[in-house]
Amino acid sequence: MIPRYSRPEMVAIWSPETKFRIWFEIEAHACDALADLGVIPKDAAKTIWEKGGAAKFDVERIDAIEREVKHDVIAFLTHLAEFVGPDSRFVHQGMTSSDVLDTCFNVQLVRATDLLLKDMDALLAALKRRAFEYKMTPTIGRSHGIHAEPVTFGLKLALAYAEFDRCRARLVAAREEIATCAISGAVGTFANIDPRVEEHVAQALGLKAEPVSTQVIPRDRHAMYFATLGVVASSIERLAVEIRHMQRTEVLEAEEYFSEGQKGSSAMPHKRNPVLTENLTGLARMVRAFAIPAMENVALWHERDISHSSVERMIGPDATVTLDFALARLTGVIDKLLVYPENMQKNLDRLGGLVHSQRVLLALTQKGVSREDAYRLVQRNAMPVWRGEGDFLTLLKADPEVSKALTAEEIEEKFDLGYHLKHVDTIFRRVFGEA
Numbered sequence: 449m450i451p452r453y454s455r456p457e458m459v460a461i462w463s464p465e466t467k468f469r470i471w472f473e474i475e476a477h478a479c480d481a482l483a484d485l486g487v488i489p490k491d492a493a494k495t496i497w498e499k500g501g502a503a504k505f506d507v508e509r510i511d512a513i514e515r516e517v518k519h520d521v522i523a524f525l526t527h528l529a530e531f532v533g534p535d536s537r538f539v540h541q542g543m544t545s546s547d548v549l550d551t552c553f554n555v556q557l558v559r560a561t562d563l564l565l566k567d568m569d570a571l572l573a574a575l576k577r578r579a580f581e582y583k584m585t586p587t588i589g590r591s592h593g594i595h596a597e598p599v600t601f602g603l604k605l606a607l608a609y610a611e612f613d614r615c616r617a618r619l620v621a622a623r624e625e626i627a628t629c630a631i632s633g634a635v636g637t638f639a640n641i642d643p644r645v646e647e648h649v650a651q652a653l654g655l656k657a658e659p660v661s662t663q664v665i666p667r668d669r670h671a672m673y674f675a676t677l678g679v680v681a682s683s684i685e686r687l688a689v690e691i692r693h694m695q696r697t698e699v700l701e702a703e704e705y706f707s708e709g710q711k712g713s714s715a716m717p718h719k720r721n722p723v724l725t726e727n728l729t730g731l732a733r734m735v736r737a738f739a740i741p742a743m744e745n746v747a748l749w750h751e752r753d754i755s756h757s758s759v760e761r762m763i764g765p766d767a768t769v770t771l772d773f774a775l776a777r778l779t780g781v782i783d784k785l786l787v788y789p790e791n792m793q794k795n796l797d798r799l800g801g802l803v804h805s806q807r808v809l810l811a812l813t814q815k816g817v818s819r820e821d822a823y824r825l826v827q828r829n830a831m832p833v834w835r836g837e838g839d840f841l842t843l844l845k846a847d848p849e850v851s852k853a854l855t856a857e858e859i860e861e862k863f864d865l866g867y868h869l870k871h872v873d874t875i876f877r878r879v880f881g882e883a
Contacts, residue, residue, distance in 0.1 A: 449769045453731060458772040461559050462765035468505040470552045471524055474649060475539050476500060478631055478641075481648035488538040495535045503531040521545040542641030546752060547631045550665040553760060554626050555653055557673060560768035561623040564680075567775035568616045572609060574782040576880060579605035584872060586865055587701060587792035588803065593693075597803050598796060598868040601702070601787060606879045608687045613879075615680045622676040625669050629655040635751040636661040663752035667745045670760070674742035677767050681735035684774050688725035688732070691781065695722045701792045705784035724781050731774045738763040796865070800833045801840035807862040808844060808854075815853040825850055 449459060460466060476497050483493035505527065514523035522545075529536035540548075583602035588595050629650035633641045643657075650657045658665050695703040704724050706712075712719030741763060745756035796803065805826050812822035829843040829850070844850050844859050 449765050453773045454769050455772055455776060458560060458563050458769050459765075461556050461563070462769070464507045464510075465505065467552060467556070468507070468510065468524060470555050471521070471548050472500050472503075472505070472528065473653070474548050474551050474631075475525075475528070475543075477649045477652040478541070478543060478645050479538060480652075481642075481645040482538070482541055484648075485642055485644065487642075488541060489535075492535040492538045496532055496539060499532045500528055503528070519545070521548055542633050542639075542645075543631060544634045544663060546664045547633070549757075550661075551629045551631065551649065551653070551655070553764060554628060554655060554665065556764065557626045557670075557768070558623055558654070560764075560772070561619055561626070563772055564768065564775065565616065565619055565623075567772055567779070568612060568619060568680075571775055571779040571782065572612055572616065574779050575605050575609040575612065578782055578785065578787075579603075579609055579876075579880075582787060582789075583876060584869060585787075585789045585792065586796060586869065587789075588796050595795075595799050595803055597806065598865055600869060600872055601789075601792065603872060603875060604690065605782075606876060608683075608690075610879050611683050611686070615683050618676045618679060622673045626673045627655050628658040628665055628669065629653060630658040630661040630665045632658070632661050635663050662748075662750075664748065664756075667742075667748065667756055670756075671739075671743045671746050674763060674767055675739045677771050678736040678739035681732040681771060681774065684778055685729050685732035687778065688728040688781075691725045691785070692722045692729075695720075695725075699791075699795065700788060701795065702785055702787045704781055705786055724777060728774055728778055728781075731770050731777075735767055735771050735774070738767040799840075800838070801863055802830050802833055804840070804863045805830055807867065808850075808859065811858065811862055812850070812853050817853050 449462070476493075479488060479493040479496050482488045483490045505524075510520075510523050510527045513526050514520050517523055517526070525536070525540055528539065532539070579602045581602070582605065583600060585601045586598050587601045587604070589597050589599040629646060630636070631641060631646035631649050632638050632643070638646075646657045649655075691702060691704070693699065694701040703720065704722050706720045711717070712721045712723075741759045745759055748756060809819075809822050809826045812825065813819050817825070825847065826844075829847055830840060832838055832843060833840050841859065841863055845856050850859070
């Protein structure tokens, strides 16, 4: 985790202090269940909660023990025993390290996802507000980067809203996928621990009992989770790239907010660069990169190996912290985005009416001209406009073959910008509902 791209609330989920507190809660909840089953004394379970719950776990002390024993869970249990005393012998009864590690990892991922969902809600709110603000603001739609036909800037933002609404649904599904608990002992057979212990711990932590585990929770769940984060990152990049294109000097239809005192270049004082959205593009690449090792973690040897462990120690914090930061940054970009409708109109008019070529083409076919001939006639008049030789409407009116099929008034009618916007309300209702 790089502090530059981190936010405190998400970072706290992955701190050693949080991890050890979750480890303790897993062990203590298991002790409650074991006590109810008569496996350990009830007084012992109570003591473990009281003394362990009040303990402030010393990260440096645990690290020192681990340097000697070379095992992180044993180091933690040894340190816990220093607080709990003799009753600590009842901790970890019938459990294996992965019961603690995997269940904790999933608790952290669930908590991280809850923060990501809050981030997503903030982004959706910003997109919705700006979409309605520019609902009917005409701008040019582009295909292959080339002027195509008119759209509205509100439609561009509505598209982003719908995309991130799908991303939110995927995050909800990913949370459901990852919210499982395994307290099944070595190789997952429950040989030394009752399945009811797992059910109790799962319920206490807001998880579901894993239907069948080996010594670990199956990693296809985690592969799906990190793949989902990668998809969300890709959507972030798509919108970031759109904004970067719109901020280009020769386009300048929208740009990132440029604050008082901000400087764009160490060499060129005039520069206003899209640094935030460029940063988002880079962060998205990193989040997507974490999906591949998560998928490679699925194929473990037999009932377990630890090849996944080092991967997850990195990608768990890094992917969620980075995505949390990216979503918040994108929300800020959208919230403060500077929009230039006059430049949008200027760009719409830049090609001398060529953006209406399809309407003329269709009108000719409606008058009995074959599609092939209609295409030829329209293109014949469009190409000079590309070269700066007149405007499209004038050339069409002067073309005898076009005039033979269409009156001057009929040709002019095909240049009505409002025609392209007549279904904007319908699209908005589809995206945002009747409200």
